[in-house]
Amino acid sequence: MKLNRLLCGCMLLLPFCIQAQDVGYVPPPSSETEEPGMPLRSALNKLGKLHKISFAYSSKLIDSKKVPAVSSTKKPLPEVLDDMLTPLQLQYKKIDEGLYVIQPALISEQNIAVPIKGTVKDKDGQPIPGVTIQVKGTSVGTVSTPEGTFTLNAPDANVTLLFSYIGYDPQEIALEGRTELNVVMATSSSQLEQVVVVGYGTRRKRDLTGAIGSVQGEELTKQPVNTATQGVQGKLAGVQIISSGAPGSQPLVRVRGTGSMLAGAEPLYVVDGVLTNDIRNINTADIVSMDILKDASSAAIYGVRAANGVVIITTKRGKIGKMEVSYNMNAGFREVAHLVKMANSTQYTDYLKDAAPNVTLPGYNVSTNWYDAILRKGFQQVHNISLSGGSEKFLYYFNAGYLTDEGIVNVNKYDRLTIRSNNEYNISDKLKFVAQFSYMRSNTRYVDLQGIYTNTYRASPLIPVMQHGKYGNTAAFGNVGNPVLTIDKNNDKLQEGRVQGTTYLEYSPWKFLKLRSSMSVNQSNFNRKKYNYKFLNDETTFLIAGGNQQRPESQLTMVKEQNQEWLWDNTATFQQRFGDHDLTVLAGYTAQKYQGEYIEGSRRNVPISTDLWYLIAGDPNTSTVTADGDKYARTSILGRVNYSYKDKYLATISFRNDASSRFPSENRNGYFPAVGLGWVLSQESFLKDQQIFDFLKLRGSWGRIGNDNIESNLYILTGSTGQQYFFDGKATLGTSLADIKNRNLKWETTEEYDFGLEFTTLKQRLTGEINYYNKKTIDALVGVKIPGLLGDPDNEYITNAGSFVNKGWEFTLQWKDKINEDFDYTFGGNLTLNDNEVTGLNQGQPLLKGGVGGQGPVTKTDNGHPIGSFFVYDALGVFVDQAAVDAYLNKDGQKIQPDAKPGDLRYRDANNDGRITVDDKIYAGSYQPKLYYGLNAGVNYKGIDLSMDFYGNAGNKIYNGKKAFRYEITDNVESDYADKRWTATRPSATDPRVLSNSMPASTYFIESGNFFRLNNVTLGYTLPKQLLERMKMNRLRICLTSQNLFTVKRFSGFSPEMISTNPKADGFISAQNNSSPLESGIELMPYPTTRTFAAGLNVTF
Template sequence: QEGKTVSGVITDQNEIPLPGAEVKVIDKEIYDVTDFDGNFTLENVEEGDVVRVTFLGFLPQEFTISTNNTYTIALEEDTDQLEEVVVVGYGRQKKQDLTGAISQVASEEITRQPASNAAQALQGKVAGVNIINSDAPGSTPTVAIRGLGTALGGRDPLYVVDGVPVNDITNISPSNIESMDFLKDASSAAIYGVRAANGVIIVTTKQGKSGKAKMNFRSFFGAKPILNQVEMANASQYITYFNEENAAIGGDQLNQTQEYNTDWYDEVLQTGFVNNTVFDINGGGENINYFFSYDYYEEQGLLEDQKFRRSTITGNNTFKLFEDRLKITQNLNISTRNENRKPYGAFNTAYRQSPLVPVFYPNGRYGGSYYNRATGEATYIAGPGESIGNLTSHGNPVADVAFQNERFNSVRLQGSVTAELSITDDITFTSRFGARKEFARGRVYNPIQQRWLNSDPTRTVEEFENLKAQNPEQLQYAYNELSFNSSENYKYNWDNFINYNTNFGKHNLDVTLGGSKEQIGIGMRDDYRAWDVPEQKQYWSLKHASDQYDKQVNQTYLTPTNFLSYFGRVQYNFNRKYYFTGTLRRDGSSTFQNNANYWGTFPALGVGWTLTEEEFLANNETINFLKLRGSWGELGNANVPLNSTQILTDPASGGQNYVFGPGQDLIFGAYIGSPAQNLSWEVVSEYSAGLDYELFDYKLTGSLDYYMRTTENTILEVRPLLNSTFSTNFFDHGAEVVNEGFEFAINWSDEISEDFSYSIGSNFSFNKNTVESVQRNYEGQLGGDLGNGQITKRLAEGQPLGSWWLFEAEGVWQTQEEIDNNASIGGARPGHLRYTDQNNDGVIDDRDKTYHGSYIPKYNYGLNIGFNYRNWDFSLDGYGAGGNKVYNALLNTRIGGENVPVSVFNDRWTGPGSTNVNPGADRDARASDYYLEDGDFFRINNITLGYTFPEMTRFISKARVYVSAQNPFIFTKYSGFTPEISGYDPNDTNAQGPYRTTGIELSAYPLTSTFLFGFNIQL
């Protein structure tokens, strides 16, 4: 029997056509998806067939085929479904039903600010989340959720990307992210147990949407100049400064006329460049939804040949089987990364090196900081009886950049397969396998001979050849060194959980139970090196290295970490008015397998009360929604340092080896470190309370949160007593760290007319960090090494983590007489800073150092303004942080003869009475609060103006062009390059941390602006 053909159109309540709606004859394989105008056609149907229409966000609707051949179906919006849904661990939840503090950021927010890492774009967007950015290409921002609770343990939040727990998201293109959910409080994060102490960020990548294939093409190009450059003294100012310094210490004087006047920042810095191009296609039908994207990101840094490139291919597919009873989701991300790394020390050297030094000498050698002591000229050439001195002890930053030849490549494959089976309408079983594999390889070419020759312009190639001939085994006389290191790393997780979601009358119940097995850090690392390869890059293979020197190879397997976990969560609400959530996670970790108890239990509770569901507020015209939340929970930080093996040896040149015998043969020795003791994970417990509100016809929305979180057993690095037997520092639980704070978010948005809508939003976070209950003998951990023997930080009870510990400057010594009659530090001279004798013992020493706050901002805030007028859109984002102190070590750490900023030159002490604030050219390099400055700043993060072309052609459904200025302005009193000092350094993964260089500007990457042009086209 031949059926008939019917057609029709699917619309919403306002008769606007809905493209992509599914139209299916029940119990038959007859099916269509509406086109762009909402049209559908069904062939071979019979009268009496029932047709079901479904579309995301709308209630499904059914109709019966009658004698009519055309149908117009208006779908009703599913208001329930349209409510914001957030992602919680192992599930989803309506935002209005939360009892914990979860902030969601959607894709438009993430992509508005161009960045290689999505977290960089979110600075100032999420209350309670402090993000410290570095503008270095490919850098990872520091993300702290609700304060810093650990001194030495891992500080990064846990990222869960499509169900795969990972420690970073550098491989994920921001353009592929659908949403990021920040699980801020303990009750939300507790489902991730022993790894959730720093908060959890759930990243969900984009999936195909049902309907016709849509293609997007997006691209932007930008220039990245330095934003806040410090102006350095020129040659003539430098000479004055140098001469004043040397006059005071009996050193040499320089001539007023000199050959060179080098601006080192001009020589070292270039304008960076950024480009990002994305292509994606997505769509879906009855059984399959698909999403594919290719993303290319390229950035050139401020230093010559400093590059970061990343290509990402993403393929996400969803298969719906057995009438949607079984859903299989597959996510795959392939990302390749390619970097040329350059030394950040060049920023530091450019600051210090004298302008009298040329980039190159006429003989082609790189300039060095030489001067003729007799003539006072900056030259390395000496006549008879003349000697050569050094202006500074620093090198040539241009040479540093040129000689560092370092490449880093990596490939990362990451993905997951999730099967969700609806056993009944109420019960869903989910099984997920997630994995990540990474291959990385670094190559370093070190031109040893070139460095040797260029470090002293009088050196000759013949001298080098002689030394090489005389010392055939000494690696320092090789022409060059080529080294590779590579690593391979694999991790997987297998999660199984069951979800039961039901309601009895007004009682709503949602139960999740499951387990997870995870293994991370499976892999190996190797490095190999050889010497004397040909200079041409194409021959940089170990094969071409000289046999004069032994090639070296080293390889080691890594010790993996295994986790075994069980978790459960019960969510109950009565009539969406009273809420209760209980969570329990139990984690076992192989890292702590030597402990008697290596299983940890992490409970959490949450309650909520929606006041607007009560009679006294129901139908209130002003207050549309009001909810109170409260929670408590415990979390763990398993990423902590462990005490190492007791007996120490070193196969290379360690201080326990020695030589004996006439041939001085190397004898390997050993020594005992410190007796190892077992440690456990750090435990964080948190109380949190919050309020969500929606007022004035939902135009004003926001939330207010308070928290108090305590790390109960913070691990400290303990230095054994100086006069005790054992030498190596060890770790022990020895303090509490308390973070207390509140978060405030407010947002107003309104649509004045069809042509004009606007929004304005702001958030504010305040956090107070305190170290408490330090165990006896454990106080005093030092940090913040400036590399010149001075330290700047010290751990103490009652102070924040990473607190500054410094002399207090109280003016400038004006005369020798003044020094003689007062307590002064050794070596004090007029023009030096004068330090306060805090303990009044007549001597200035470390006993007079005091605490001066911390680098950790006490507050940060964001401001977002946006409006749309017809086809124009405009947005402005600002970000500020403050209440903290940062240390200008560029200015402080002098050995002698370094250049200074013009402002320092102009404001210096020049003699009795000139100033009692700023030291003279002759000054000491001690760490004092003089160099500690307010870290407060406010920065315009982004200004964007866009124009969307209305229906261009049949093929281009949407097109938008925009211009954007990123970081165009900063308002700060800080005198260095940037008050935002994360300490990120790709060459030193240990550089960051409260007792490392975070908060100290020494070799920090300067702040840059980005001015870019971009377009988006949708087909």
């Protein structure tokens, strides 16, 4: 009842408006006569005032026309309109007593001689309904049917026909005696006419006042990627995407820099109205477009969750016409793109002579490459089949997809089944019902990435992988487990299911007003079963007994997690054009609730048979149970006004009020306003005669957005039960304080200014965009150290005590040209310059993070520096001999490093106090790149298409943590270090004699993160239309593609792209990588990036 009253109230407020989607509406004018030469629009305004009527018309139809002669307003209205319109080849049609439609005049049949017919299709052979076909220079015209066919009568068979449709390039075709045409329309080369999803609505790109980047779905499907965002790498300015090679993983996405220190820094994803933080369930083949709201003005409509940008994904829907059946697939293999080359047996033995001369070497005659032992070429394949079509009453789209990815690590595998069904029912001209449903089920065979890669890097090449059915005992020599045994003795499987759905009812009581009520559901479940096999460190398992790699008891761990979330959106949208004024008003209310539960249990001594892998089969005395849960809710009120005058002056105002249960009641509400202004200079009279710009627009915006991506109960004090204490001489069960919480916790808030320039030139061949942004985050959550006597186990107190800024420039240029009907090409690029700086830590405490072995923290976040900056000693090189040690003196003549030996690193006395202490540490760069960029090129010639994508970044640093993290002196070393390290006979000036865990963190371990990568190359061929018609097909395309073909870099580690500090096998719970912004850029043992080679096929019937 409340909803009905709300909707009826909205209707009663707007009874004076009429339909005007594509047409102009004339309000009452202010004069009563029409003068020769007066604009037709003004003349109609006056007639509307005089006769109390309204006129509807296409702006393009009348904007250039003027009244030819004086029309007496004393004549009857029909005569006045005839006098005014007939000379202009126009006519009117009376709809009712108050509304007249102006339209092109019909040519009398006696002048029509030649019937013309034909079809209009897109480049994929699909019919395009609603295309306007007009005889050039006349008002004779028609539109294409739902099947893409058309018929019209032309004055003769030598006229020229004009074809036009929104989103496609217009065409002029001379008949030259032909009476039947088959027309293929190309997607519009003008990005200005593209429709962009802006959150609860759409806008033309030319009308935007904010910064929004868009990628079309067909661009994503060209690449053999498993997650949609991976296909956006390097394509959009201001958007940095870092991918892992792990099957089923989700790339890390950063929009205009790091957006938080402690709260989540990932963007919000909106998939057909469903809000989520995980899009691994989205099939790339289902995507129409991906629009990324980069600035606060665009994202503020999503308020509480928009601080890190918003990624809006729109999936496919049916089109009017007969059923279209489409099948596409690609299959190929993945391999590791780059590995660290480890020392062979000769290099390793030579190293141990200096590092551990007393160690007895094993007697095997081997030189084991442990990476070869655990890695493989993994097969991957993707299959999709879709059905789509419909009528004016019902549109449908259905797709089923299957993906399998073996990964590059032995036994690692990911399988995914997806189903999507999008249906639209037009119940009447005013009422529409839409149901969108998706289902995903995946199975993953996990491997212990951290343990396997750590041991592979450390393991001695002098130990064999396996001989005679027994494992080489790496643990007996060097205290490092055999990584192949680790893989074989663990069986870790995850099954994940996800259901997402949106249904909405849209009612239009008048054509200018839409009322929509939408309900979205997002439900997921995870079931993990991990079995650890029993094995001993005796000679039944290993070639020799000993070491600490053993498991005396088998163990079964089972995890179950369920998450449920619903979102109810209610919006009213008013859209109308009043002459030169275009107005869209949005108002809405949303409510959201989430609840999740997690339980984990384990038992030991579970039988080895897979049929008995149940907890009840294990030893009850070894049971462990862990449970957790979460729930939160949000409610929101939102509104937005879009206004334009003559498509020249643009304004957007939005507001959102969010209430989140994740904050205490006094700080629960957040207010997020935004405003954007645009000025299309190319529409101004003083620029109409210039020949440089086809389109030129200036825009500026300001907005405020929030971030509540934190733990739900971060402000609530918690306690631990089961604690005993003595009271009155008796042991009493009690509760102790678990941690200290901040009752005044509040929102992280981000304010951003954005200024942009957009242009097209050279007959729309060249498109460009320049943006400047200044994004400041205040009240950022940080962990402040507190005295231990306060009772917090971590001695940490989370509070709003930080502020930082991201500011920078974005540049985009794209050239598109069509030489002839057979040949077109494109190339372009984008560049982002970003500067991150901490501007205030209100408690005065720098944040030290990123511990690497015995080195302690290697990052420091403090005022005046980027988040997560490296803070280490400055290594100046190596003492080449004892004379160099003796010569390194302070002003008093004393040795600055008195305990140093030849071959040790020399550190700079940064504070000039004559000794090396913690006060000598310096800031040595950050993991955040100062610039990142993308380049693209493509060419199409007679059905052959070739495209290439490049991307890279510069100005960032990486801490080679795996080199610094030394568990044992017998750990293997990298081949390059083994050849270049200092020795008595080869006194190196760059690499120390020995690497040990006790070495302090220094610039020796910091390397450049700059790289340039050929990300994708695709070569395809589309069969010609004539051949397809004989084969009864609409489209057939074959292609070869490669992902991550080569990388130019200076970093000696696995990959200069750092997605995670330290990957975990159980990261599936949140589907997020676990890389904290305070300690990113430290390479320990990441999953190596992969290179993919694949072949693809696309067939449409």
